[in-house]
Amino acid sequence: MSTRTRPGTARQSGSQPQPRFLPRSLSRRGFLLGTGATAATAALALAGCSSDDDSGKGGTKSDAKGAGNPTASGTAAAGAFPVTVKGTPGSTTVKAAPKRVAACGYLRDTxxxxxxxxxxxxxxxxxxxxxxLAPWQKPTTSPELVGTTDGLPLEKIAAARPDLILASDxxxxxxxxxxxxxxAPTLAYGNGxxxxxxxxxxxxAGDxxxxRAEADKLITxxxxxxxxxxxxxPEFTGKTFTFGPVGADGSVYTTSSTADAAATFFHQLGLELSPKVTKLPPSATPGRSQIARERLDLLDADVVILTYPDEATRKKFESDALFKRLPAVKRGSYIPLDMPTAIALAFPSVLSxxxxxDAVTPKLATAVKNGA
Known part of the structure; x- marks a missing residue:
């Protein structure tokens, strides 16, 4: 069994693992602060969530790509079986309506x-x-929850006797x-x-x-x-923003790519990622740039949105004179975002x-109003 670490998932043991700080580049997860049952896991996990998708900008690039096209998905007619869905690293063929489903990816498969x-x-x-489970995940049954910190527990997955595995996340x-x-037949990601x-x-997943009809309805x-x-x-339109998690050392791993999932979300509301950060060189994780404490001025924008691994880190960071000096902070256009909301935006789904x-809109409205 592999010993790789999966952010945000728990070890199934009697004691909680101690957090460790291992930056790791995983496209959407990015830098990870800690593992196990701590908010530190997600504080930088959420910072590495990029997407090639233009969802919500008046159309969807996904529909134009082979893996997302219903025709390219093989026989994915509404509710028809057998169905084959193309993907990477392989296609999935489901012969009959699934009766036992296992969700083995991070958040969005569930x-x-x-x-x-x-x-x-x-x-x-x-x-x-x-x-x-995340607060937006409310199962009507009681699925077995398995830890995947040290790799997928293949024996437990097999013991659940699934006839379909969702693993696109x-x-x-x-x-x-x-x-x-x-x-069991396993749904992979479509484009990589x-x-x-x-x-x-x-x-x-609908296919x-x-x-599929239910999925399309949810998307709409x-x-x-x-x-x-x-x-x-309408006051959101054209306002600049910066967004990212703060590390325990006071560094900020800011979103610097407009392809980031959270950046795309805010763009859909009319906001624009600050050009101060889009010009920064990327860190080890594509789409992320590290801002050291002495250059916190680069964070300033019409709205500054940050999240923290814990309350102690937040208090220390917010007491820093350099941070207090930011115009956005002085006028009340700074949003300390709670972890569940930050994760919901960084790992977007029809549920999250x-x-x-609902959580971020009133905060944005207040921040923009304070800067008017």
């Missing part, structure tokens, strides 16, 4: 199973949240895929790791579950919700986007 009413029997436990799928397919937008992920509803907020808040939108 999101999609729940959103589409799949018969979920097993899901990856997320140690960031005490219950093992598994960033180690290149390693896991062959093993998982020996247990870290390259599927939230809408494409929903479409593909293999025989619930989420886009409409985003459009409604943008319409109700409404949650994140």
């Amino acid at each position: 999101d999609l199973a729940l959103a589409l009413g799949a018969p979920l029997v097993l899901a990856a436990r997320n140690a960031v949240f005490p219950s093992g 598994d960033y180690q799928l290149a390693t896991d895929y062959a093993k998982l397919t020996k247990i 790791v870290g390259k599927d937008g939230w809408d494409l992920m929903a479409q593909r 293999v579950l025989g619930k 509803e989420v886009r409409a919700k985003i459009a409604q907020v943008k319409s109700e808040h 986007i409404p949650y994140g939108l």
Whole structure:
């Protein structure tokens, strides 16, 4: 069994693992601060979430790509089986409507199973949240939650007897895929790791579950919700923002790529990523740039949004004279974002986007108003 670390997932042992600080480049997860049942896990995990998707900008690039096109998905007619969905590293063929589904990726495989009413029997436990599930994940049954910190527990997955495995949010799928397919048909990502937008992920899950119509309905509803907020808040349009987690050392791993999932979300509301950060050289994680304490001035924008691994880090950072000196902080346009909301925005799905939108919109409105 592999000993690789998976952010936000718990070890299944009697004692909690101590957090360790190992920066790691994994496309959407980026730098990771800590492992195990700590918020530090997610503080920088959420910073590395990029996407090639343009979802919500008046169309979806996903629809134009082969893996996201219903025709390219083989026989993915509404509820028809058998169905074959193309993907990377392999295609998935499901012969009949699944009756036992295992969600083995990070967050969004579970999101999609729940959103589409799949018969979920097993899901990856997320140690960031005490219950093992995000607050927007509310199963009507009681799926077994398994830790994946040290790799996928293949024996437990097999023991759950799934007839379909959702693993499109598994960033180690290149390693896991062959093993998982020996247990059950496994849905991989469509265009490559870290390259599927939230809408494409929903479409593909809908295809293999025989619930494409339901998936399309959810996508339409989420886009409409985003459009409604943008319409109700025209003051957001054109405002610049910076967003990122603060490390325990006081450095900020700011989003510096407009392809980032959170950056795309804020762009859909009319905001623009600050040109101060888009010009920065990338760090070890593509789309991320590290801002040292002495250059906190680069964080300033119409709205500054930060998240922290713990309250102690937040208090220390907010007491820094250089941070207090930022114009955005002085006028009240700084948003300390809670971890669940930050994760909801960094790992967007048809379930997490409404949650994140409801939580962040009033904060954005206040921050923009204070800067008017």
